[in-house]
Amino acid sequence: MKCFSRYLPYIFRPANTILSSSCHTEDVPCFPFAFCHDCKFPEACPDMQNSNVLPSGLLPSGQNKLGPWCSPTGSPAPLSCETGCGEGSWILVCRLLVPTQVSLLSMEEDIDTRKINNSFLRDHSYATEADIISTVEFNHTGELLATGDKGGRVVIFQREQESKNQIHRRGEYNVYSTFQSHEPEFDYLKSLEIEEKINKIRWLPQQNAAYFLLSTNDKTVKLWKVSERDKRPEGYNLKDEEGRLRDPATITTLRVPVLRPMDLMVEATPRRVFANAHTYHINSISVNSDYETYMSADDLRINLWNFEITNQSFNIVDIKPANMEELTEVITAAEFHPHHCNTFVYSSSKGTIRLCDMRASALCDRHTKFFEEPEDPSNRSFFSEIISSISDVKFSHSGRYIMTRDYLTVKVWDLNMENRPIETYQVHDYLRSKLCSLYENDCIFDKFECVWNGSDSVIMTGSYNNFFRMFDRNTKRDVTLEASRENSKPRAILKPRKVCVGGKRRKDEISVDSLDFSKKILHTAWHPSENIIAVAATNNLYIFQDKVN
Amino acid sequence: MEVQKEAQRIMTLSVWKMYHSRMQRGGLRLHRSLQLSLVMRSARELYLSAKVEALEPEVSLPPACPSDPRLHPPREVESTVETATADGEQPSPEPMDTQEAPTAEEIPAYSAPRPAKVSRKRRSSSLRDGGDAGLVPSKKARLEEKEEEEGLSSEVADRLQPPPAQAEGAFPNLARVLQRRFSGLLNCSPAAPPTAPPACEAKPACRPADSMLNVLVRTVVAF
Numbered sequence: 001m002k003c004f005s006r007y008l009p010y011i012f013r014p015a016n017t018i019l020s021s022s023c024h025t026e027d028v029p030c031f032p033f034a035f036c037h038d039c040k041f042p043e044a045c046p047d048m049q050n051s052n053v054l055p056s057g058l059l060p061s062g063q064n065k066l067g068p069w070c071s072p073t074g075s076p077a078p079l080s081c082e083t084g085c086g087e088g089s090w091i092l093v094c095r096l097l098v099p100t101q102v103s104l105l106s107m108e109e110d111i112d113t114r115k116i117n118n119s120f121l122r123d124h125s126y127a128t129e130a131d132i133i134s135t136v137e138f139n140h141t142g143e144l145l146a147t148g149d150k151g152g153r154v155v156i157f158q159r160e161q162e163s164k165n166q167i168h169r170r171g172e173y174n175v176y177s178t179f180q181s182h183e184p185e186f187d188y189l190k191s192l193e194i195e196e197k198i199n200k201i202r203w204l205p206q207q208n209a210a211y212f213l214l215s216t217n218d219k220t221v222k223l224w225k226v227s228e229r230d231k232r233p234e235g236y237n238l239k240d241e242e243g244r245l246r247d248p249a250t251i252t253t254l255r256v257p258v259l260r261p262m263d264l265m266v267e268a269t270p271r272r273v274f275a276n277a278h279t280y281h282i283n284s285i286s287v288n289s290d291y292e293t294y295m296s297a298d299d300l301r302i303n304l305w306n307f308e309i310t311n312q313s314f315n316i317v318d319i320k321p322a323n324m325e326e327l328t329e330v331i332t333a334a335e336f337h338p339h340h341c342n343t344f345v346y347s348s349s350k351g352t353i354r355l356c357d358m359r360a361s362a363l364c365d366r367h368t369k370f371f372e373e374p375e376d377p378s379n380r381s382f383f384s385e386i387i388s389s390i391s392d393v394k395f396s397h398s399g400r401y402i403m404t405r406d407y408l409t410v411k412v413w414d415l416n417m418e419n420r421p422i423e424t425y426q427v428h429d430y431l432r433s434k435l436c437s438l439y440e441n442d443c444i445f446d447k448f449e450c451v452w453n454g455s456d457s458v459i460m461t462g463s464y465n466n467f468f469r470m471f472d473r474n475t476k477r478d479v480t481l482e483a484s485r486e487n488s489k490p491r492a493i494l495k496p497r498k499v500c501v502g503g504k505r506r507k508d509e510i511s512v513d514s515l516d517f518s519k520k521i522l523h524t525a526w527h528p529s530e531n532i533i534a535v536a537a538t539n540n541l542y543i544f545q546d547k548v549n
Numbered sequence: 550m551e552v553q554k555e556a557q558r559i560m561t562l563s564v565w566k567m568y569h570s571r572m573q574r575g576g577l578r579l580h581r582s583l584q585l586s587l588v589m590r591s592a593r594e595l596y597l598s599a600k601v602e603a604l605e606p607e608v609s610l611p612p613a614c615p616s617d618p619r620l621h622p623p624r625e626v627e628s629t630v631e632t633a634t635a636d637g638e639q640p641s642p643e644p645m646d647t648q649e650a651p652t653a654e655e656i657p658a659y660s661a662p663r664p665a666k667v668s669r670k671r672r673s674s675s676l677r678d679g680g681d682a683g684l685v686p687s688k689k690a691r692l693e694e695k696e697e698e699e700g701l702s703s704e705v706a707d708r709l710q711p712p713p714a715q716a717e718g719a720f721p722n723l724a725r726v727l728q729r730r731f732s733g734l735l736n737c738s739p740a741a742p743p744t745a746p747p748a749c750e751a752k753p754a755c756r757p758a759d760s761m762l763n764v765l766v767r768t769v770v771a772f
Contacts (some may be wrong), residue, residue: 192576193574195575197575218575281575281579299579330579330580330583332580349580349583382588382595386584386587442566445581
């Protein structure tokens with residue numbers, strides 16, 4: 001059963017309808033796809049496969065079948081809810097995220113004794129394109145983890161609180177909120193469809209009980225407020241309990257409404273929409289350390305926004321040439337310095353990084369620092385220009401270093417040294433001789449991201465075959481791990497993988513030719529203070545955790 | 550000849566990708582179009598230089614170093630490109646640098662080290678635009694002499710046999726059309742149209758001035 005939510009904008013679903021957990025009461029749920037409370041994820045009921053449900057028409061509420069594995073009673077599924085779904089309003093959710101369990105990974109221990117503990121509750125083989133995760137981001141405390149997917153949805157996971165009874169379940173992330181952030185749009189002027197895919201999510205630091213995050217697709221940035229509600233007012237005078245207006249003639253007494261506790265409800269509301277500021281496709285957003293402004297970067301321009309003002313933005317970088325035929329490079333990523341609110345960097349498709357100071361001028365076309373490594377002539381090849389394009393740039397938490405990811409390597413630069421990086425790590429150099437094939441199957445255009453750990457001592461990035469790599473900057477050790485359902489049983493040891501580049505293949509090694517290039521890990525995230533990592537493999541989210549002794 | 554075919558195949562592939570990128574959701578991606586145009590330009594240069602090489606008499610090849618600049622008329626291309634694409638499937642390392650002394654490890658597929666063709670560092674004689682100097686930095690190409698190519702190890706020859714067939718199979722006439730077009734370009738004046746597909750593609754509202762791209766796109770559209 002595939003997820004048809006992608007078609008909903010064109011068919012039925014009213015705008016801003018979000019999933020409602022309040023529909024899951026003792027009654028039959030009003031969705032055609034019920035929830036499995038074991039895994040707390042909505043799934044297509046297997047019994048529905050033969051029913052003529054979509055896309056010709058979804059079952060309206062009240063006519064749903066329940067699969068044998070569905071138990072609608074009990075605690076409601078922890079999904080976000082807004083207004084309830086009335087007759088005829090429904091939403092299709094077919095998320096194929098693998099929920100998390102505790103899984104252990106330790107870089108400090110000896111490789112052999114590394115114990116990895118992970119468990120995955122369900123293997124979803126019916127993946128759809130809309131479920132492909134396109135961004136992953138922890139918030140500043142690490143309590144929340146947000147993922148965005150190609151279908152424009154945002155799913156937020158929350159870390160389970162420690163409890164004495166379940167000490168081993170500490171660190172498990174459960175779904176906290178789900179909402180549709182962006183819808184597909186149509187640019188009538190250019191006759192172009194605007195994808196709803198979430199390109200980036202960035203959290204704002206928490207300043208009150210609510211959480212705020214920025215999410216962006218190709219053209220529009222939105223500020224979302226995620227808040228909890230666990231009380232509701234009861235005892236209105238003019239309305240009865242169902243909300244219907246009472247006949248004023250029947251009111252004989254007055255009462256003060258009181259707040260009564262209710263089941264926890266998590267609401268997501270769009271607070272700001274920053275639209276129509278980008279001609280080209282937005283590739284990055286970055287929140288400034290002043291917490292009042294943020295920037296959005298597309299291929300040729302970078303705009304500075306104030307959170308409060310949605311109809312204006314300042315253009316701070318513009319590399320569009322007067323004659324587009326002279327275009328030689330585009331902006332690929334941009335980020336603000338973590339502490340200095342006037343400093344930011346942006347990377348280009350030519351493999352260069354520019355650091356700009358907004359105090360120098362209003363338009364930061366002239367960089368303050370220019371980071372470029374001279375090309376190694378022995379590595380020149382037909383595709384050199386493509387693979388030197390930087391796909392991600394990240395400041396270290398200290399603000400002293402920047403890390404860049406191009407197709408084959410990760411480089412760490414010291415802000416004080418512009419002529420070359422201080423460290424270069426080969427991610428998958430065995431692909432250097434396969435560039436032509438990778439060009440043919442489009443893999444050479446993949447944009448991998450890279451992340452720092454909390455102490456800036458380890459860096460991580462993804463690769464193919466669901467491999468991801470970690471490099472310890474201090475010990476210079478690196479490890480290749482695989483995020484795979486098949487190889488991971490509950491509490492199994494996640495053992496390091498190795499790719500053999502020729503010659504004799506040892507046991508447990510994988511040869512380059514048997515790598516699966518359709519399974520790529522482009523997006524990863526590292527908890528800001530602990531050794532917990534989130535790895536997005538197509539439509540699955542894996543969370544690994546360091547072993548806690 | 551194989552180099553030409555490989556370059557042609559890459560060019561065809563790039564055009565195909567560029568054409569398809571217009572159809573995908575979300576519209577044209579500027580960065581992707583730029584990258585495709587870079588590859589296409591490199592392939593085109595490689596193809597053109599391979600074509601020119603093929604026209605040269607064999608005897609002039611060995612002491613090619615000083616003579617090549619004379620042989621090759623100044624043209625729009627700034628530099629040549631390696632034949633590295635031909636080695637995509639080969640286990641040997643891809644980059645094939647031209648050095649005065651050929652290095653053995655670069656060409657394990659070949660039976661013996663070939664004399665380096667030439668270190669052809671072309672000056673950008675007629676720069677179409679200022680930005681181009683950085684766009685395609687001078688590269689060194691290694692092009693085999695014709696008779697040596699035929700005497701190459703079968704590995705290369707065999708490998709390069711299928712690609713033309715594939716190209717033929719996928720675009721039965723496209724490759725021929727492209728070849729014809731590029732031959733036409735070669736014979737005409739050196740002032741070739743600038744290759745700026747991203748410019749054209751990024752602004753669908755304005756018609757591109759790139760006649761070559763027009764040709765390619767029309768050719769692709771025709772199929």
